[in-house]
Amino acid sequence: MLERSAVTGGHSARTVARSRWALLGGNFAIACGVMAPSGVMNDLVDSLQVSAAVAGQLTTVGAVVLALSAPLLAAWVAGSDRRRLLALWLLWYAVGHLLAALSPNFTVLAIVRTVTLLGAAVFTPQAGAAIALMAPAHARGHAITFVFLGWAVASVLGLPLHAYVAETFGWRVALGGVAAMSALAAGWVWLVMPDGVRPAALSGAQWKSVFTDPVLMAVVMVTALAGAAQFTLFTYMAPYFRQALGATPAQIAGLFMVFGVVGLVSSVVVTRVIDRLGTSRMVALLLSGMALSFALWPFAGSVATMALAIVPWSLGCFAAQSSQHARLTSLAPTLAPASMALNSGAIYVGQAVGAATGGAMLAVSGFSHLAWAALAWTVVAIGLSQWAASRQPRRTAAGAQPAA
Numbered sequence: 001m002l003e004r005s006a007v008t009g010g011h012s013a014r015t016v017a018r019s020r021w022a023l024l025g026g027n028f029a030i031a032c033g034v035m036a037p038s039g040v041m042n043d044l045v046d047s048l049q050v051s052a053a054v055a056g057q058l059t060t061v062g063a064v065v066l067a068l069s070a071p072l073l074a075a076w077v078a079g080s081d082r083r084r085l086l087a088l089w090l091l092w093y094a095v096g097h098l099l100a101a102l103s104p105n106f107t108v109l110a111i112v113r114t115v116t117l118l119g120a121a122v123f124t125p126q127a128g129a130a131i132a133l134m135a136p137a138h139a140r141g142h143a144i145t146f147v148f149l150g151w152a153v154a155s156v157l158g159l160p161l162h163a164y165v166a167e168t169f170g171w172r173v174a175l176g177g178v179a180a181m182s183a184l185a186a187g188w189v190w191l192v193m194p195d196g197v198r199p200a201a202l203s204g205a206q207w208k209s210v211f212t213d214p215v216l217m218a219v220v221m222v223t224a225l226a227g228a229a230q231f232t233l234f235t236y237m238a239p240y241f242r243q244a245l246g247a248t249p250a251q252i253a254g255l256f257m258v259f260g261v262v263g264l265v266s267s268v269v270v271t272r273v274i275d276r277l278g279t280s281r282m283v284a285l286l287l288s289g290m291a292l293s294f295a296l297w298p299f300a301g302s303v304a305t306m307a308l309a310i311v312p313w314s315l316g317c318f319a320a321q322s323s324q325h326a327r328l329t330s331l332a333p334t335l336a337p338a339s340m341a342l343n344s345g346a347i348y349v350g351q352a353v354g355a356a357t358g359g360a361m362l363a364v365s366g367f368s369h370l371a372w373a374a375l376a377w378t379v380v381a382i383g384l385s386q387w388a389a390s391r392q393p394r395r396t397a398a399g400a401q402p403a404a
Helices: 013-048 057-076 082-101 106-116 118-134 137-168 171-192 204-211 214-234 237-243 249-277 279-299 303-309 311-317 319-331 333-365 370-391
Strands: none
Touching: 013 057, 013 082, 013 106, 013 118, 013 137, 013 171, 013 237, 057 106, 057 118, 057 333, 082 106, 082 118, 082 171, 106 118, 118 137, 118 333, 137 171, 137 249, 137 319, 204 214, 204 333, 214 237, 214 279, 214 319, 214 333, 214 370, 237 249, 249 279, 249 303, 249 311, 249 319, 279 303, 279 311, 279 319, 279 370, 303 311, 311 319, 319 333, 333 370
């Protein structure tokens, strides 16, 4: 068959396709673990007898670990064979979640989860780098986007499943499920990925060029601000749905399902239209949808109205992140490996800041002001994004001519 004989960057098209699916599966397991606190929070709070604000710090601490360790570990693992590297860190992730499920108290859980998330810090960026090296130049964007769809799929299946399993069987069973998925994903990666995939390490000159370019850094900051906006509210969605809306476990899972399905569909659509619309315009549109949801949130007093209110946010939740990656690539293609790594870190910085902000507000004034804080973060992000867009016609670092 043609597909079996076609060779891409030294690898057959069939090998690349199988690797894409395995890496998507790995990202699905990774995302389920990263997002687990939001889905299991109700039972975790009841079981370990901590407040929602305290439990929310699992997201804060985890995001800090991911933000700091991702670039550091990227330098450390440079030159490693990606088949072995990715399978090993997925196994690390599996064992960590198994131990987390057995934690006797919140302190032990927080420590184990912090160490476990090093697996996510390595796997997600290195999976993208690996498939970029394996895929042909004309299909590289699609391959990278496909691998990262694992996160969007996790929001559709993983997060609602977490919420339902935790509400029905307990948070320990939910974390045990992440351990099982991660172990299966490790085996899948080991079976289908070829040996010898070793992306080049990022140079110090590339990092310096990114850090000294005001437009690129503004775009990265937009990612952090958008993350802060979302996780100010997202971290505490499950307790809000139960306490403020009186939602049942099935309704909570249903709301997460709406959020995830819309987010996945939006991510797929954006990959098809972003080149025609332009990256900066796409980001502005998606951020505006988030702002609309945050403005409507306080007025959604039932499960049905909340399901409608979260749709604009869902449209931008995952698609905005991938659009920001594409935006950085269009601004300075030669700096994309460094700028995208920094942008990935910014996502986690935003999560940490948002979860911490929401937790502090929750402890002082309850749920009443979380949506307004999220809206404020988003407005700042939109303003900075528009400033960066107005500067895009100018030449950026390394002489790259940005796209409008």
